Amino acid sequence: MPKNTNTSYFSIEQELTARFSKALSNPVRIAILQLLNSQSCCFHGDMADELPIAKSTLSQHLNELKDAGLIQGNIEGPNVKYCINKENWKLAKELINKLLSD
Amino acid sequence: MPKNTNTSYFSIEQELTARFSKALSNPVRIAILQLLNSQSCCFHGDMADELPIAKSTLSQHLNELKDAGLIQGNIEGPNVKYCINKENWKLAKELINKLLSD
């Protein structure tokens, strides 16, 4: 196998739990999520001011969080306002909790 | 900066949360943790039978979980018995829950 081709061995739930965890696996993304969660939403620009990374790097991290389904972005004039995706946020919490309880 | 040299920007809590999440960020490791948690402990060999990966790969994943503090291994004759590290398991749960609640 070039990589793990065996995509069917693990359950959807296991894959999803891993996916959400991966989104949380970097301190920059933790900080982003805390910013978004403390205020209910946040503009890209405001986050860029708070975080010690280049704006292009911030965009990348925001994309990963978006791909994982944990946040969503809404264009608002020239800015983009990002918010937590409540539904998946809840799902992530449930899945990780379930794993860590069992 | 060659990489993120700014190691001091993030709090210990943010770093720890990311670290635990990273340990959970792979379906193989999710499966390992579920095996360890369903029975209270598990031998390397038994896990090797259950999982679709080479034994050397399993050893690597077990090492990562050990490095993250989520499991511990005890030598028992010719075998190694792995168990959940309850204390850090609890800490991981608290940290990730805190992040996902706030």
Added chain:
DNA sequence: TAATTATATTGCAATATTACGATATGTTTT
């Protein structure tokens, strides 16, 4: 002590992650 069994480590390849600067795109303001 030699052979066997169990686990870990090493070496290597493929791919992913993280970061940045430069450039592109899109919106507002002038």
Added chain:
DNA sequence: AAAACATATCGTAATATTGCAATATAATTA
């Protein structure tokens, strides 16, 4: 329309992750 601002994407580099086979280590059995 041009300039200014906000965000995204691209290209690239350094490092990390994931996987395997081969080899090493350590304990047990013969």
